[in-house]
Amino acid sequence: MGQVVDLLSWAALLGGGFFYVVGAIGLNRMPDIFTRLHAVSVSETLGVGLLTLGMLLQAGVTLVAVKLIIIMVVMMWTGAVAAHALARAALHDGEKPLLADATGALVATDPVSLFPELGVRLATPLKSEIVEEETPEDAEPEAHAEAGYGEDEEDANPDAERPGDAGKDGR
Amino acid sequence: MMFAAAIIAVLIALTLAVARALAGPTAFDRLLAANKIGVGAIMLLALFGFMTGRPEFLDVGITYALLNMIGTLAVLKFFRYGALGHAQDLDRDPG
Numbered sequence: 221m222g223q224v225v226d227l228l229s230w231a232a233l234l235g236g237g238f239f240y241v242v243g244a245i246g247l248n249r250m251p252d253i254f255t256r257l258h259a260v261s262v263s264e265t266l267g268v269g270l271l272t273l274g275m276l277l278q279a280g281v282t283l284v285a286v287k288l289i290i291i292m293v294v295m296m297w298t299g300a301v302a303a304h305a306l307a308r309a310a311l312h313d314g315e316k317p318l319l320a321d322a323t324g325a326l327v328a329t330d331p332v333s334l335f336p337e338l339g340v341r342l343a344t345p346l347k348s349e350i351v352e353e354e355t356p357e358d359a360e361p362e363a364h365a366e367a368g369y370g371e372d373e374e375d376a377n378p379d380a381e382r383p384g385d386a387g388k389d390g391r
Numbered sequence: 392m393m394f395a396a397a398i399i400a401v402l403i404a405l406t407l408a409v410a411r412a413l414a415g416p417t418a419f420d421r422l423l424a425a426n427k428i429g430v431g432a433i434m435l436l437a438l439f440g441f442m443t444g445r446p447e448f449l450d451v452g453i454t455y456a457l458l459n460m461i462g463t464l465a466v467l468k469f470f471r472y473g474a475l476g477h478a479q480d481l482d483r484d485p486g
Contacts (some may be wrong), residue, residue: 230393237400240434244404247411248426253419256411258428263404271397275441287449291437291456295430298460301426302426309467310419 229277236270239263251326252318253310257303264299268292312342394442398435405431422466429459 226329243263272292279285316328332339405428412424433452440448 226393233397234400237397240404240431241400241407244407244427247424248407253417256423260423264427264430266432268434271401271438273392274397275437278441279446284446284449287446287453288437289428289454291433291449293468294453294456294460295433298456299426302460302463305464305467306419306423306426309471310417312471313419315417315419318407371407 227275232270232274232277236272236274237269238267239266239270243267252319252328253315254307257307257310261299261303264303265296268295268299273295311338394438398438398442401431401434401438404436418470422463425466426459426463429455429462433459 240263243260246259246262247256250259272288272295276285276288279288300383311331316330318326319329319334321327321329330340408424408427408431412421412428415421415424436448436452436455440446440452440485
Protein backbone atom coordinates (compact mmCIF):
# COMPACT_ATOMS: atom_id res chain seq x y z
CA MET A 221 0.00 0.00 0.00
CA GLY A 222 2.73 2.42 0.95
CA GLN A 223 4.64 1.58 -2.20
CA VAL A 224 1.60 2.21 -4.39
CA VAL A 225 1.15 5.63 -2.81
CA ASP A 226 4.85 6.35 -3.27
CA LEU A 227 4.65 5.34 -6.91
CA LEU A 228 1.64 7.57 -7.53
CA SER A 229 3.40 10.38 -5.70
CA TRP A 230 6.50 9.97 -7.86
CA ALA A 231 4.37 10.04 -10.99
CA ALA A 232 2.50 13.16 -9.91
CA LEU A 233 5.63 15.02 -8.83
CA LEU A 234 7.54 14.14 -12.00
CA GLY A 235 4.53 15.02 -14.16
CA GLY A 236 4.10 18.31 -12.35
CA GLY A 237 7.78 19.14 -12.68
CA PHE A 238 7.63 18.28 -16.37
CA PHE A 239 4.69 20.56 -17.05
CA TYR A 240 6.25 23.29 -14.95
CA VAL A 241 9.45 23.19 -17.00
CA VAL A 242 7.45 23.02 -20.23
CA GLY A 243 5.64 26.19 -19.23
CA ALA A 244 8.95 27.93 -18.58
CA ILE A 245 10.33 26.78 -21.95
CA GLY A 246 7.19 28.06 -23.62
CA LEU A 247 7.65 31.37 -21.83
CA ASN A 248 11.01 31.71 -23.56
CA ARG A 249 10.21 30.22 -26.94
CA MET A 250 6.79 31.64 -27.79
CA PRO A 251 6.69 34.66 -30.10
CA ASP A 252 4.32 37.11 -28.40
CA ILE A 253 2.74 37.89 -25.06
CA PHE A 254 -0.53 36.05 -25.66
CA THR A 255 1.07 32.74 -26.58
CA ARG A 256 3.48 33.08 -23.66
CA LEU A 257 0.47 33.65 -21.45
CA HIS A 258 -1.01 30.42 -22.74
CA ALA A 259 2.15 28.45 -22.00
CA VAL A 260 2.47 29.84 -18.49
CA SER A 261 -1.21 29.24 -17.74
CA VAL A 262 -0.76 25.56 -18.55
CA SER A 263 2.13 25.26 -16.13
CA GLU A 264 0.33 27.20 -13.43
CA THR A 265 -2.73 24.96 -13.44
CA LEU A 266 -1.56 21.51 -14.51
CA GLY A 267 1.97 21.78 -13.14
CA VAL A 268 0.97 23.24 -9.78
CA GLY A 269 -1.98 20.86 -9.53
CA LEU A 270 0.16 17.77 -10.10
CA LEU A 271 2.94 18.94 -7.79
CA THR A 272 0.42 19.59 -5.03
CA LEU A 273 -1.24 16.24 -5.67
CA GLY A 274 2.11 14.51 -5.27
CA MET A 275 2.67 16.23 -1.94
CA LEU A 276 -0.92 15.50 -0.86
CA LEU A 277 -0.35 11.78 -1.32
CA GLN A 278 2.68 11.97 0.95
CA ALA A 279 0.91 14.10 3.56
CA GLY A 280 -1.95 11.73 4.28
CA VAL A 281 -5.05 12.94 6.11
CA THR A 282 -3.53 15.69 8.25
CA LEU A 283 -3.68 19.44 8.72
CA VAL A 284 -0.82 19.67 6.24
CA ALA A 285 -3.10 18.21 3.59
CA VAL A 286 -5.70 20.87 4.30
CA LYS A 287 -3.07 23.59 3.88
CA LEU A 288 -1.94 22.03 0.62
CA ILE A 289 -5.51 22.00 -0.66
CA ILE A 290 -5.85 25.67 0.29
CA ILE A 291 -2.67 26.48 -1.64
CA MET A 292 -3.85 24.50 -4.66
CA VAL A 293 -7.30 26.12 -4.76
CA VAL A 294 -5.89 29.63 -4.30
CA MET A 295 -3.26 29.16 -7.01
CA MET A 296 -5.69 27.67 -9.52
CA TRP A 297 -8.13 30.48 -8.91
CA THR A 298 -5.74 33.39 -8.87
CA GLY A 299 -3.61 32.03 -11.70
CA ALA A 300 -6.59 32.08 -14.05
CA VAL A 301 -7.71 35.52 -12.89
CA ALA A 302 -4.22 36.99 -13.19
CA ALA A 303 -3.78 35.52 -16.68
CA HIS A 304 -7.12 36.97 -17.78
CA ALA A 305 -6.29 40.39 -16.34
CA LEU A 306 -2.86 40.32 -17.95
CA ALA A 307 -4.30 39.49 -21.38
CA ARG A 308 -6.92 42.20 -21.05
CA ALA A 309 -4.38 44.77 -19.97
CA ALA A 310 -2.14 43.84 -22.91
CA LEU A 311 -5.06 44.19 -25.35
CA HIS A 312 -6.03 47.55 -23.92
CA ASP A 313 -2.43 48.68 -24.16
CA GLY A 314 -2.49 48.03 -27.92
CA GLU A 315 -0.56 44.77 -28.07
CA LYS A 316 -1.38 43.06 -31.36
CA PRO A 317 -1.46 39.26 -31.36
CA LEU A 318 0.62 37.44 -33.95
CA LEU A 319 -1.75 35.63 -36.28
CA ALA A 320 -1.06 33.58 -39.39
CA ASP A 321 -2.05 35.24 -42.66
CA ALA A 322 -3.07 33.44 -45.87
CA THR A 323 0.49 32.32 -46.58
CA GLY A 324 1.05 31.06 -43.05
CA ALA A 325 3.45 33.81 -42.05
CA LEU A 326 2.97 35.38 -38.63
CA VAL A 327 1.82 38.98 -38.72
CA ALA A 328 0.83 41.28 -35.89
CA THR A 329 -2.91 41.61 -36.53
CA ASP A 330 -5.23 44.17 -35.05
CA PRO A 331 -7.78 42.03 -33.17
CA VAL A 332 -10.49 44.65 -33.75
CA SER A 333 -10.51 43.81 -37.46
CA LEU A 334 -11.55 40.26 -36.57
CA PHE A 335 -13.91 40.93 -33.69
CA PRO A 336 -15.80 44.22 -34.09
CA GLU A 337 -17.49 43.87 -30.69
CA LEU A 338 -14.03 43.86 -29.13
CA GLY A 339 -13.43 47.21 -30.80
CA VAL A 340 -16.45 48.68 -29.04
CA ARG A 341 -15.02 47.65 -25.69
CA LEU A 342 -11.50 48.78 -26.46
CA ALA A 343 -12.76 52.08 -27.84
CA THR A 344 -14.54 53.05 -24.65
CA PRO A 345 -12.13 55.71 -23.45
CA LEU A 346 -11.00 56.06 -19.90
CA LYS A 347 -10.53 59.38 -18.20
CA SER A 348 -6.86 58.67 -17.75
CA GLU A 349 -6.50 58.03 -21.49
CA ILE A 350 -8.12 61.30 -22.44
CA VAL A 351 -5.89 63.25 -20.09
CA GLU A 352 -2.50 61.69 -20.76
CA GLU A 353 -1.36 60.78 -24.24
CA GLU A 354 2.31 60.12 -23.92
CA THR A 355 3.14 56.52 -24.84
CA PRO A 356 3.59 56.07 -28.59
CA GLU A 357 1.97 52.58 -28.56
CA ASP A 358 -1.29 54.22 -27.65
CA ALA A 359 -1.57 55.86 -31.07
CA GLU A 360 -3.64 53.11 -32.65
CA PRO A 361 -6.16 52.62 -29.80
CA GLU A 362 -6.52 56.38 -29.54
CA ALA A 363 -7.63 56.47 -33.18
CA HIS A 364 -10.32 53.92 -32.37
CA ALA A 365 -11.33 55.88 -29.34
CA GLU A 366 -11.87 59.02 -31.36
CA ALA A 367 -13.75 57.17 -34.10
CA GLY A 368 -16.17 55.55 -31.70
CA TYR A 369 -16.34 58.35 -29.22
CA GLY A 370 -19.28 60.29 -30.58
CA GLU A 371 -21.71 57.41 -30.93
CA ASP A 372 -20.71 55.85 -27.68
CA GLU A 373 -21.27 59.00 -25.73
CA GLU A 374 -24.91 59.68 -26.64
CA ASP A 375 -26.54 56.31 -26.33
CA ALA A 376 -26.26 54.52 -23.03
CA ASN A 377 -22.84 53.08 -22.51
CA PRO A 378 -24.02 49.77 -21.00
CA ASP A 379 -25.85 49.05 -24.26
CA ALA A 380 -22.68 49.53 -26.28
CA GLU A 381 -20.80 47.14 -24.07
CA ARG A 382 -23.52 44.53 -23.94
CA PRO A 383 -22.30 42.18 -26.70
CA GLY A 384 -18.84 41.99 -25.23
CA ASP A 385 -20.13 41.45 -21.73
CA ALA A 386 -22.47 38.63 -22.69
CA GLY A 387 -19.93 35.96 -21.86
CA LYS A 388 -19.10 37.53 -18.51
CA ASP A 389 -22.73 37.78 -17.45
CA GLY A 390 -23.63 34.30 -18.54
CA ARG A 391 -20.91 32.74 -16.47
CA MET B 392 14.26 11.91 -3.16
CA MET B 393 11.12 12.49 -5.18
CA PHE B 394 10.86 15.98 -3.71
CA ALA B 395 14.47 16.66 -4.73
CA ALA B 396 13.60 15.76 -8.33
CA ALA B 397 10.62 18.11 -8.31
CA ILE B 398 12.71 20.85 -6.70
CA ILE B 399 15.28 20.55 -9.48
CA ALA B 400 12.53 20.85 -12.09
CA VAL B 401 11.10 23.94 -10.39
CA LEU B 402 14.57 25.50 -10.16
CA ILE B 403 15.16 24.97 -13.88
CA ALA B 404 11.79 26.57 -14.61
CA LEU B 405 12.64 29.49 -12.34
CA THR B 406 15.92 30.08 -14.16
CA LEU B 407 14.10 30.19 -17.50
CA ALA B 408 11.48 32.55 -16.07
CA VAL B 409 14.19 34.89 -14.79
CA ALA B 410 15.70 34.89 -18.28
CA ARG B 411 12.36 36.00 -19.73
CA ALA B 412 11.89 38.59 -17.01
CA LEU B 413 15.23 40.12 -17.91
CA ALA B 414 14.75 39.88 -21.69
CA GLY B 415 11.00 40.56 -21.97
CA PRO B 416 10.35 43.24 -24.55
CA THR B 417 7.14 44.56 -22.97
CA ALA B 418 6.19 45.17 -19.37
CA PHE B 419 3.56 42.44 -19.65
CA ASP B 420 6.21 39.85 -20.46
CA ARG B 421 8.13 40.83 -17.37
CA LEU B 422 4.98 40.77 -15.28
CA LEU B 423 4.06 37.33 -16.58
CA ALA B 424 7.54 36.05 -15.77
CA ALA B 425 7.35 37.65 -12.32
CA ASN B 426 4.03 35.95 -11.71
CA LYS B 427 5.52 32.61 -12.69
CA ILE B 428 8.52 33.22 -10.44
CA GLY B 429 6.13 33.87 -7.57
CA VAL B 430 4.25 30.64 -8.18
CA GLY B 431 7.56 28.79 -8.50
CA ALA B 432 8.70 30.20 -5.17
CA ILE B 433 5.55 28.90 -3.49
CA MET B 434 6.06 25.45 -4.99
CA LEU B 435 9.71 25.56 -3.97
CA LEU B 436 8.76 26.42 -0.38
CA ALA B 437 6.23 23.61 -0.16
CA LEU B 438 8.54 21.03 -1.76
CA PHE B 439 11.48 22.08 0.42
CA GLY B 440 9.32 21.81 3.51
CA PHE B 441 8.32 18.29 2.55
CA MET B 442 11.87 17.29 1.67
CA THR B 443 13.26 18.39 5.02
CA GLY B 444 10.24 17.08 6.92
CA ARG B 445 9.14 20.52 8.05
CA PRO B 446 5.72 21.21 6.51
CA GLU B 447 5.47 24.49 8.45
CA PHE B 448 6.82 26.11 5.29
CA LEU B 449 3.33 25.67 3.87
CA ASP B 450 2.08 28.58 5.98
CA VAL B 451 4.61 30.83 4.30
CA GLY B 452 3.48 29.38 0.98
CA ILE B 453 -0.15 30.32 1.59
CA THR B 454 0.87 33.88 2.38
CA TYR B 455 2.95 34.07 -0.77
CA ALA B 456 0.07 32.71 -2.85
CA LEU B 457 -2.23 35.48 -1.67
CA LEU B 458 0.42 38.20 -2.01
CA ASN B 459 1.38 37.04 -5.50
CA MET B 460 -2.14 37.51 -6.82
CA ILE B 461 -2.54 40.94 -5.23
CA GLY B 462 0.88 42.01 -6.49
CA THR B 463 0.11 41.06 -10.09
CA LEU B 464 -3.25 42.82 -10.09
CA ALA B 465 -1.77 45.90 -8.43
CA VAL B 466 0.96 46.24 -11.04
CA LEU B 467 -1.59 45.73 -13.82
CA LYS B 468 -3.81 48.42 -12.36
CA PHE B 469 -0.83 50.73 -12.07
CA PHE B 470 0.03 50.23 -15.74
CA ARG B 471 -3.59 50.79 -16.72
CA TYR B 472 -4.40 53.87 -14.69
CA GLY B 473 -1.03 55.23 -13.66
CA ALA B 474 -2.18 55.22 -10.05
CA LEU B 475 -3.36 52.76 -7.46
CA GLY B 476 -5.96 54.89 -5.73
CA HIS B 477 -8.26 57.73 -6.79
CA ALA B 478 -11.48 55.79 -7.19
CA GLN B 479 -13.28 58.89 -8.41
CA ASP B 480 -11.05 58.93 -11.49
CA LEU B 481 -11.89 55.33 -12.37
CA ASP B 482 -15.51 56.13 -13.14
CA ARG B 483 -15.70 54.12 -16.31
CA ASP B 484 -14.36 50.60 -16.37
CA PRO B 485 -13.64 49.40 -19.91
CA GLY B 486 -15.61 46.20 -19.28
